[in-house]
Amino acid sequence: MRQRIDCQRCHQRLRPAATDRSLCERCAGEPVLHECRLCRAQSDSYDQGRCPACGLRERLDQLRAEADPEALARLEPYLAALAASPNPWSTVRWMRTRRSYQTLRMLARGGVDLSHEALDAAGGGPSIEHLRDALVAQGVLSPRAEQTAAFDRAAVRLLARLPEGEDRTKLRAYASWRQRQHLLLRERRNQTTRGSMRHELARLRAAVQLAAWAHDHGQTLKAIDQHELDRWLDRGPVARRRVADFLDWAARAGYRGSLVVPPVATRRHTDQLATEERLALSRRLLDDDTLDLRDRFGGLLVMLLAQPASRLLMLTTDHLASDDGQVTMRLGPDPLELPGQLGRLVARLADRADTWTDGDGGPCWLFRGARRAAPLGEQQFCRRLRRLGIPTLAGRTGALLGLAATVPPAILADLLGLSEGSAASWSRLAGGDWARYAANGPEPLPAARDRVSAPEQGP
Numbered sequence: 001m002r003q004r005i006d007c008q009r010c011h012q013r014l015r016p017a018a019t020d021r022s023l024c025e026r027c028a029g030e031p032v033l034h035e036c037r038l039c040r041a042q043s044d045s046y047d048q049g050r051c052p053a054c055g056l057r058e059r060l061d062q063l064r065a066e067a068d069p070e071a072l073a074r075l076e077p078y079l080a081a082l083a084a085s086p087n088p089w090s091t092v093r094w095m096r097t098r099r100s101y102q103t104l105r106m107l108a109r110g111g112v113d114l115s116h117e118a119l120d121a122a123g124g125g126p127s128i129e130h131l132r133d134a135l136v137a138q139g140v141l142s143p144r145a146e147q148t149a150a151f152d153r154a155a156v157r158l159l160a161r162l163p164e165g166e167d168r169t170k171l172r173a174y175a176s177w178r179q180r181q182h183l184l185l186r187e188r189r190n191q192t193t194r195g196s197m198r199h200e201l202a203r204l205r206a207a208v209q210l211a212a213w214a215h216d217h218g219q220t221l222k223a224i225d226q227h228e229l230d231r232w233l234d235r236g237p238v239a240r241r242r243v244a245d246f247l248d249w250a251a252r253a254g255y256r257g258s259l260v261v262p263p264v265a266t267r268r269h270t271d272q273l274a275t276e277e278r279l280a281l282s283r284r285l286l287d288d289d290t291l292d293l294r295d296r297f298g299g300l301l302v303m304l305l306a307q308p309a310s311r312l313l314m315l316t317t318d319h320l321a322s323d324d325g326q327v328t329m330r331l332g333p334d335p336l337e338l339p340g341q342l343g344r345l346v347a348r349l350a351d352r353a354d355t356w357t358d359g360d361g362g363p364c365w366l367f368r369g370a371r372r373a374a375p376l377g378e379q380q381f382c383r384r385l386r387r388l389g390i391p392t393l394a395g396r397t398g399a400l401l402g403l404a405a406t407v408p409p410a411i412l413a414d415l416l417g418l419s420e421g422s423a424a425s426w427s428r429l430a431g432g433d434w435a436r437y438a439a440n441g442p443e444p445l446p447a448a449r450d451r452v453s454a455p456e457q458g459p
Contacts, residue, residue, distance in 0.1 A: 004042075014042055045283035059095050075108055078138040087114050100127035116144055120153065126370075133374075145187040145198040148180060154201050155180075158208050165386030167221045169244075170255055175204050178249050193310035194378055206239060207246035222256045229259050272398040273391060278303050286341050291388070293349045294385055298381060299390050300342060305416060306399035307331065309315045309382055309392065313375045317350045317364035332417035405430035 005016045007024040017028030025032045035042050036051035050058065059085055061369050064072060072079075085091045095101045103122045112118040135141040155175045162168040179200045186192045211221050213232050224232075229247075233240050244261035251258040264347045273281075282303045301307040311331075319330045327343030329334040338346060346366070353364040369376040376384075382392055402427035403412055413423040 025334075045367075052092050056085065056088040056095075059092065063105060063108055066105075067108035071110045071114055074114055075104075076142055078135055078140050081134070081138050090328050094127075097286050098127045099123075099125070100131040103128065104131060116141060116142070116149065120149070121218065121368045123288065129374075145184050147187055147192055148184045151175075151180060151183055151197045151200055154197075155204055158201075158204055161208060163215070164271040165219065167214070170250065171204070171207055171211060173290075174207065174246055175233055179204060186274060190314075193314060194375075195310060203245045203378055206241075206243040209236075209240065210246075221250070226259055229261070233261065271394050272401055273303075275398060275402060278395055278398045281395070285390075286345065287298050293352060294347070294376070295384050297342075297346055297349050298367060299385050299388065300345070302385070302392050302398055303395045304342075305331065305336070306396045306403060307416070308396065309378045311417065312377060313367050313381060315366045317353055317366065319366075320346065320350055322347070332414045334411075334414040336415045336432060400426050401430045 004013050004017060005021065006013050007027055009023045009027040010024060012024065013023035013272070017023050017025045017030050019030065020028045022428075032042075036054055038054040039051060041051045041053070048055065060079055064079065073268060076100070082091055087302040099120075103119065106112060106122075107114050107118060112121070116132070122128055123226075136143050153154070155172075156369070159168055159172055159175070162171070183200050185195060186196060186361075187359055207221075210224075210229075210232060214220055214224050217228075219228065230245070241261050241263070247256075247259045247261060250256050282300055285291065285299045285303070288296070298309075298312055299310045302309070315329075321328045321330075321335065322343075327338045327347055329338055329346065330336070349366055350364070353366050365375040367375045367381065369380070385392055403416070404423070407415070409420065409423035409427045412418060412427070413420045416423075418426075
């Protein structure tokens with residue numbers, strides 16, 4: 001059924017006849033077994049006797065016929081994009097099986113406002129988020145800070161666990177004026193990672209748990225003292241120490257006195273990957289064309305430029321520039337020139353990212369995941385690299401030490417997007433003393449030890 005030939009009589013590309021493989025079924029006088037009842041096209045899949053293109057067109061016509069005129073006018077750019085889908089059968093299957101299409105019909109009929117809030121009320125899930133991404137990409141909905149919106153919804157559910165009262169009011173203020181504003185500002189500056197919302201939510205969850213514990217013991221957040229706080233911290237998981245941010249905010253706001261939360265014990269050492277092994281892995285990533293481009297370039301960013309997964313996965317084609325064949329990438333305030341082979345590799349990845357967007361105006365993620373407008377997840381990306389034998393933490397540590405031994409901290413911070421304090425710490429670990437750099441220029445530095453005490457690394 002899937003075989004096609006160029007018929008020698010009608011010169012169309014159709015299924016071959018059973019009696020004469022050089023002719024199509026119709027030209028050979030045989031009954032045509034499967035063809036669209038509307039356009040006579042022969043397809044591999046059918047929608048109620050129609051080819052995917054005709055089925056999609058009729059379904060969209062039906063949607064337009066039942067739509068509210070005002071809602072239809074707003075939805076028309078998105079409906080036009082559906083009609084021009086390069087894979088009509090995939091779109092037809094989505095219409096037949098996905099809950100998000102029923103949500104689209106509800107929006108088209110004008111039963112609810114065409115807004116982000118209506119999609120939030122429809123429930124979560126990948127299909128609803130896919131619809132939201134597509135509506136934003138086509139200009140039907142305005143972009144919004146999605147991590148902030150997700151935090152708002154989760155915060156409402158968390159705070160509902162507490163009874164109405166002063167503690168709940170203060171925690172709502174903390175979530176709204178401290179956490180939400182901080183997250184929104186970072187998101188507007190494109191400084192968030194995939195875990196930014198989860199990080200803020202973990203802080204709020206710890207504060208809610210402390211308030212619940214205080215109520216169970218006849219106390220309030222304002223009344224508990226250091227001894228009671230220590231008792232609560234000692235009898236629970238280490239995640240409870242994330243309450244420190246709320247207690248610091250409450251003290252500065254004058255809500256209660258200062259309390260001390262011991263810092264979480266962090267990993268202060270790690271093994272660095274030997275330079276020879278790190279460069280050998282990098283050479284394999286550069287040369288092996290059988291590997292996925294995302295794995296190759298992502299692994300090189302880890303092994304050569306010490307980028308954490310949380311940051312590199314947020315890269316888009318907007319972070320790249322090309323001038324006379326020289327490709328630059330912006331990881332920090334200053335653009336970083338990529339050498340020839342690495343520059344050509346990311347150029348190929350950028351071309352592929354452009355094709356993934358289908359020209360819909362959305363962000364061109366270099367490391368696109370399964371969702372229409374979202375990059376790969378951090379855990380998924382790290383698993384992909386581990387399957388290739390790339391130890392991300394040890395490789396990044398080795399790259400940081402190598403760079404810190406040869407590049408002044410201020411320049412390293414601007415090129416790689418590190419804080420100045422972190423860059424200075426890595427420079428000290430690498431054996432660097434850049435205090436005399438401006439006066440005396442660079443000088444050879446001793447190699448770092450294979451096992452080092454390392455500053456805390458990001459995810």
